Amino acid sequence: MSRIxxxxxxxxxxxxxxxxxxxxxxxxxxxxxxxxxxxLVEGGADMIELGVPxxxxxxxxxxxxxxSERALKHGVSLSQVLNMVERFxxxxxxxxxxxxxxxxxxxxxxxxxxxxxxTTVGVDGCLIVDLPPEEDTDVLPLFRARGIDQIFLISxxxxxxxxxxxxxxGSGFLYYVSLKGVTGSSRLNVDEVRQKLEHIRTRxxxxxxxxxxxxxxxxxxxxxAISDAVVIGSSLVEYLSQRAGEADKLPAHAREFxxxxxxxxxxxxxxxxx
Amino acid sequence: MQSSxxxxxxxxxxxxxxxxxxxxxxxxxxxxxxxxxAETLMGPLQELQAAYEKYMRxxxxxxxxxxxxxxxxxxxxPLYYARRWSxxxxxxxxxxxxxxxxxxxxxxxxxTIGQALLARRMGKTRIIAETGAGQHGVASxxxxxxxxxxxxxxxxxxxxxxxxxxVFRMKLLxxxxxxxxxxxxxxxxxxxxxxxxxVANVDNTFYxxxxxxxxxxxxxxxxxxxxxxxxxxxxxCLQQTGRLPDALVACVGGGSNAIGLFHPFLSDTAVSxxxxxxxxxxxxxxxxxxxxxxxxxxxxxxNRTYLMEDDNGQIIETHSVSAGLDxxxxxxEHAWLKDSGRARYVTVNDxxxxxxxxxxxRTEGILPALESSHALAYADKLAREMSSDRIILINLSxxxxxxxxxxxTIEGINL
Numbered sequence: 001m002s003r004i005x006x007x008x009x010x011x012x013x014x015x016x017x018x019x020x021x022x023x024x025x026x027x028x029x030x031x032x033x034x035x036x037x038x039x040l041v042e043g044g045a046d047m048i049e050l051g052v053p054x055x056x057x058x059x060x061x062x063x064x065x066x067x068s069e070r071a072l073k074h075g076v077s078l079s080q081v082l083n084m085v086e087r088f089x090x091x092x093x094x095x096x097x098x099x100x101x102x103x104x105x106x107x108x109x110x111x112x113x114x115x116x117x118x119t120t121v122g123v124d125g126c127l128i129v130d131l132p133p134e135e136d137t138d139v140l141p142l143f144r145a146r147g148i149d150q151i152f153l154i155s156x157x158x159x160x161x162x163x164x165x166x167x168x169x170g171s172g173f174l175y176y177v178s179l180k181g182v183t184g185s186s187r188l189n190v191d192e193v194r195q196k197l198e199h200i201r202t203r204x205x206x207x208x209x210x211x212x213x214x215x216x217x218x219x220x221x222x223x224x225a226i227s228d229a230v231v232i233g234s235s236l237v238e239y240l241s242q243r244a245g246e247a248d249k250l251p252a253h254a255r256e257f258x259x260x261x262x263x264x265x266x267x268x269x270x271x272x273x274x
Numbered sequence: 275m276q277s278s279x280x281x282x283x284x285x286x287x288x289x290x291x292x293x294x295x296x297x298x299x300x301x302x303x304x305x306x307x308x309x310x311x312a313e314t315l316m317g318p319l320q321e322l323q324a325a326y327e328k329y330m331r332x333x334x335x336x337x338x339x340x341x342x343x344x345x346x347x348x349x350x351x352p353l354y355y356a357r358r359w360s361x362x363x364x365x366x367x368x369x370x371x372x373x374x375x376x377x378x379x380x381x382x383x384x385x386t387i388g389q390a391l392l393a394r395r396m397g398k399t400r401i402i403a404e405t406g407a408g409q410h411g412v413a414s415x416x417x418x419x420x421x422x423x424x425x426x427x428x429x430x431x432x433x434x435x436x437x438x439x440x441v442f443r444m445k446l447l448x449x450x451x452x453x454x455x456x457x458x459x460x461x462x463x464x465x466x467x468x469x470x471x472x473v474a475n476v477d478n479t480f481y482x483x484x485x486x487x488x489x490x491x492x493x494x495x496x497x498x499x500x501x502x503x504x505x506x507x508x509x510x511c512l513q514q515t516g517r518l519p520d521a522l523v524a525c526v527g528g529g530s531n532a533i534g535l536f537h538p539f540l541s542d543t544a545v546s547x548x549x550x551x552x553x554x555x556x557x558x559x560x561x562x563x564x565x566x567x568x569x570x571x572x573x574x575x576x577n578r579t580y581l582m583e584d585d586n587g588q589i590i591e592t593h594s595v596s597a598g599l600d601x602x603x604x605x606x607e608h609a610w611l612k613d614s615g616r617a618r619y620v621t622v623n624d625x626x627x628x629x630x631x632x633x634x635x636r637t638e639g640i641l642p643a644l645e646s647s648h649a650l651a652y653a654d655k656l657a658r659e660m661s662s663d664r665i666i667l668i669n670l671s672x673x674x675x676x677x678x679x680x681x682x683t684i685e686g687i688n689l
Contacts, residue, residue: 054587054588055457055458055588055589055590056457056462056463056466056574056575056589057466058311058312058466058469058470058575058576059312059314059470059473061470062456065456065457066456069456069457072588077586078586078587079586102573103310103573104572104573104574104581104583104587104588104589105586105587105588106587107571107572107573107587108572108583108585108586108587109587129312130310130311130312130573130576131310132309132310132311132312132313132316134300134308134309135308135309135310152313153312153313153314154313155312155313155314155316155317157314157316157317157318157476158313158316158317159317159320162313162316166313177312177313177314180314180473180474180475180476180477181314181470181473181474182314182470182473182474185474
């Protein structure tokens with residue numbers, strides 16, 4: 001069983017929801033990335049989503065665009081991101097790590113080379129934003145052969161036909177984009193998301209996470225009440241970038257940020273059980 | 275999908291375009307093209323494709339498009355024998371397809387009028403567009419004004435500085451011009467930003483892409499709207515000379531004017547095709563915009579094609595004296611035509627393009643756009659190697675009035 005599948009099985013048994021923080025690898029400082037990852041786990045992260053910087057992040061809002069630009073200024077490449085995961089794995093072999101990024105850096109590295117290296121360093125899943133299942137037929141078998149989960153997005157405009165296709169191509173979990181827009185947008189409608197998630201669950205057995213637009217502990221709690229995983233990206237990236245000057249304190253800040261989210265999510269989950 | 279006819283503007287004896295089924299139903303031109311986008315864009319693209327396939331078979335829509343092309347755009351555009359310039363160059367006879375005489379002064383409007391009419395049929399009240407030099411932005415703002423649609427144009431902050439007159443023109447036409455501050459603050463970033471807008475506002479918004487790039491169906495749809503250039507040119511060449519041209523020459527940035535000219539000639543195997551990329555300061559210098567000549571395949575803006583990129587797969591900045599060719603990618607159909615050998619792709623440097631700009635202006639009284647001047651400069655070289663019974667047909671894709679400040683600055687003249 002993959003680390004991701006095992007995680008969701010365990011959480012289900014405990015009636016808990018996965019907290020998945022996203023950070024852009026190499027931002028605000030390449031040296032800080034691995035310590036921040038460990039701090040996020042201490043703060044309550046169940047899984048880490050590590051963004052691979054790209055020059056043209058079409059699906060991202062301004063916060064993650066700027067994080068990507070800062071990381072690229074530090075010269076952070078896909079191969080360095082894989083090295084970061086390798087370093088993280090020296091001290092943490094339990095927490096699943098997924099990479100989120102765009103196809104072109106993977107294409108230039110070469111699919112087989114990328115997947116071999118990702119397997120060696122301990123990557124558990126990949127969300128390649130601009131690689132939908134239709135274009136993925138050559139690559140998916142390579143991921144499957146190495147047991148790396150391919151995580152796909154579901155959007156408010158995804159049809160049932162596509163939902164079924166995505167559900168059978170994907171593994172690990174499905175990532176529901178909670179609004180029409182880019183990462184970090186702010187128009188989350190909890191009732192709409194709830195209805196959509198209920199519908200998605202009628203067509204898949206995979207856990208369903210929610211992301212794009214979760215700004216604070218309150219929305220994280222609201223999403224925790226209805227989903228299997230809550231992804232927090234832009235607000236964390238923004239929080240850390242505002243504290244980039246205090247490089248040695250970044251892990252502590254990351255931990256504090258996450259503890260608040262964890263407490264809010266666990267509280268709502270306990271209430272709903274009662 | 276194949277182009278559909280608009281009989282009055284295309285001429286009575288137009289022939290069907292190539293019988294190659296390009297792209298396939300998923301938008302692939304061989305290994306290129308496709309639909310490499312986030313799931314959030316899949317719904318909007320499927321909706322667009324359905325509407326495009328429906329209306330390109332709808333007689334009423336095609337008649338409406340035909341009316342606009344004739345009476346608003348001013349088609350057909352002339353095919354002009356540049357006798358004095360041909361004689362000066364020495365060699366083949368050179369004909370110019372005068373897209374510079376269209377309303378707004380370039381070929382761009384053929385596509386924007388088509389997409390804007392489609393937007394209206396789809397019930398969209400707001401159109402958005404990306405622009406680099408501002409030509410596509412102006413052409414989009416123009417048709418938005420014509421059809422009473424709201425228009426927002428995304429333009430790199432860097433380009434806004436360089437192209438102030440076009441920015442003002444768009445504002446006069448009622449468009450909102452949004453400066454894009456991300457990335458390299460140029461055309462590619464404007465395209466990213468327009469896509470982000472579209473995802474968030476798809477309920478009322480239609481995204482008019484200006485070139486034959488982007489996710490399926492854009493490369494095929496923009497080609498089909500631009501193919502009127504080649505259909506007319508083919509008919510006109512037969513009427514005027516009794517035969518087809520020996521060679522077609524067009525500049526290639528994203529490649530819409532070139533595909534528009536080439537596509538209706540694809541099955542005419544005796545007709546050679548030359549796409550001219552911007553060599554900038556020379557390929558060796560690294561400062562150019564020639565992905566087909568010096569790039570490699572990758573994925574950007576929703577399609578697989580040749581790109582200017584570094585060893586880590588990051589997109590790099592391009593350089594050309596002509597802002598309209600300053601794009602790190604190229605339409606996927608050109609990538610396919612290159613690999614298949616049906617078309618050849620060459621480069622012309624900034625200085626050669628400038629020389630051709632002056633040459634045509636002085637000998638024919640036609641001020642060409644700096645983009646089109648790249649095609650002229652290559653045709654100049656080609657014509658010299660051919661005898662006077664041969665014919666070269668160049669797509670003069672735009673007029674050069676917009677470029678006089680650029681030319682003056684380069685030549686140290688203060689206007």
